[in-house]
Amino acid sequence: MNWAVIFEPQNLALFGTGIVTTLGLLFSSLTVGAVLALAFALLLTGPWAPLRWIVGAYTYVIRGTPLLIQVYLIYYGLGQLEWIQARWNDVWPWTHFKEPFFCALLAFSLNTAGYTAEMLAGAIRETNAGEIEAAQSFGMSRFQVMLRIVLPSAMRRTLPAYSNEVVMMLQSTSLASAVPSLMDVTGAASRIYSDYYLPFEAYLAAAGIYLIASFALIGMFKYSESRWLAYLAPRKH
Helix, strand or coil: CCHHHCCCHHHHHHHHHHHHHHHHHHHHHHHHHHHHHHHHHHHHCCCCHHHHHHHHHHHHHHHHCCHHHHHHHHHHHHHHCHHHHCCCCCCCCHHHHHCHHHHHHHHHHHHHHHHHHHHHHHHHHCCCHHHHHHHHHCCCCHHHHHHHHHHHHHHHHHHHHHHHHHHHHHHHHHHHHHCCCCCCHHHHHHHHHHHHCCHHHHHHHHHHHHHHHHHHHHHHHHHHHHHHCHHHCCCCC
């Protein structure tokens, strides 16, 4: 195996560009997805039945279809519609649909929003009734109970499941290489493979990068759980 090729300056720079793109795509999609997920979770647990049905249908479709298909539908579907292409030079937000990064970001954000919304909605529904009754006994309104009691508790209890979602999203960013001219870690490996015909070296190097990033994210979440979920740990006698 010719590992020296991977450590050539131009190939290290290629992987460096891929890492920046991958992490930028990951954290941007998680940020946008978290905002959407919070809104969707509140609608899923709210009193408005039509909105519950609409958001529930959305999360069902998102979780029931492959992410790669969603990426294709946005980049090759929406991005190639004549109606959008006629406006993507001067009409916002259609101007962004000619950018590969935006199309991938939109697909990943909508995907993680669907999964995270269901996790957060489940945690909201499982909030201890005693906590809500105690808050109401202090005269808190429905909005105050949700903002001060239910949401903070639900977010903390969602951490273990959300950590899995974040790691899965990191690995799913490899699908961004399906979008032309978007150079992520997998795209960098594919470029090196096509230039040098070294599939094992290129893709093993990419796998190592994903593995290191995954362990770093898992460590961050383990630390967060030890701090914010300490009250749920079994008591030591």
